[in-house]
Amino acid sequence: MSSLHGGLQWGVDRMLSVGYGLLYDYIFEKFGPYQKLQAEVLALVEASAKQAPDRRAVQVLDVDCGPGNLTFVIAEAGFSVVGLEPYGALVELAREKRRAKRLANLSFTQGELASTKAFRDASFDQVVNVHSLYAHADPQALLAQAHRILRPGGHAIFVNHTRRADVTATFRELRAREGLGPAMRCLLLWLLPHALFEASRRRIGPHYWTEEQFGANLRAAGFTVLEFRRTFLNDASVLVWARKDRAE
Numbered sequence: 001m002s003s004l005h006g007g008l009q010w011g012v013d014r015m016l017s018v019g020y021g022l023l024y025d026y027i028f029e030k031f032g033p034y035q036k037l038q039a040e041v042l043a044l045v046e047a048s049a050k051q052a053p054d055r056r057a058v059q060v061l062d063v064d065c066g067p068g069n070l071t072f073v074i075a076e077a078g079f080s081v082v083g084l085e086p087y088g089a090l091v092e093l094a095r096e097k098r099r100a101k102r103l104a105n106l107s108f109t110q111g112e113l114a115s116t117k118a119f120r121d122a123s124f125d126q127v128v129n130v131h132s133l134y135a136h137a138d139p140q141a142l143l144a145q146a147h148r149i150l151r152p153g154g155h156a157i158f159v160n161h162t163r164r165a166d167v168t169a170t171f172r173e174l175r176a177r178e179g180l181g182p183a184m185r186c187l188l189l190w191l192l193p194h195a196l197f198e199a200s201r202r203r204i205g206p207h208y209w210t211e212e213q214f215g216a217n218l219r220a221a222g223f224t225v226l227e228f229r230r231t232f233l234n235d236a237s238v239l240v241w242a243r244k245d246r247a248e
Helices: 002-030 032-048 069-076 088-101 139-149 167-178 180-200 211-220
Strands: 059-063 080-085 106-110 124-130 150-161 224-231 237-243
Touching: 032 069, 032 124, 032 150, 032 224, 032 237, 059 069, 059 139, 069 080, 069 088, 069 106, 069 124, 080 088, 088 106, 124 139, 139 150, 139 211, 150 211, 167 180, 211 224, 211 237
Parallel strands: 059 080, 059 124, 080 106, 124 150
Antiparallel strands: 150 237, 224 237
């Protein structure tokens, strides 16, 4: 009976994850704030590696990568990338897409950075983490592990929500500023799917950090903060570019 229950659970998890992954694929390609954020993150990955003679030699870890949308963007820019994701069905979906794209410089693995010891100390040149810290059970542990696996002089890019995306308030603000069409597009492409996702997930946190809190947590983990900037929808997120210093 337990094996049957496990099989049914796997099937439901697989169905929901694939549905989420396909929806996220569409949103990622069509939603302007995601496109802007993607460009910002890639530009910082490139800036962090500007001294590298060969991008394939730059090892990047994308933490909590989901179905791998941003992971593919970084790999297609020429970097060697590992996508790390705790949900097995999303890892399978990302691997299927990788096989279709035939990217030899990209791999996906299942795991949770805050609790896994799968990666050696100082094994990556860069770490990227977008929009998962706020929902993590122990975000400070994730920051500490990201610092551990970075090589001295390596860089990290973290993006975190600073507040809950209120559907009604955000829609009204966008309608007043940009008109009904853009507001409806945002509502259908991101606000409603995100609200449904948040309602269905296990309640953890949320950890909506201010810039001051974010900076303090990064410094406590050993990072030097290089840059803060507001980003994403209505500047509701903070992007931080940080470095692990060579001499500690």
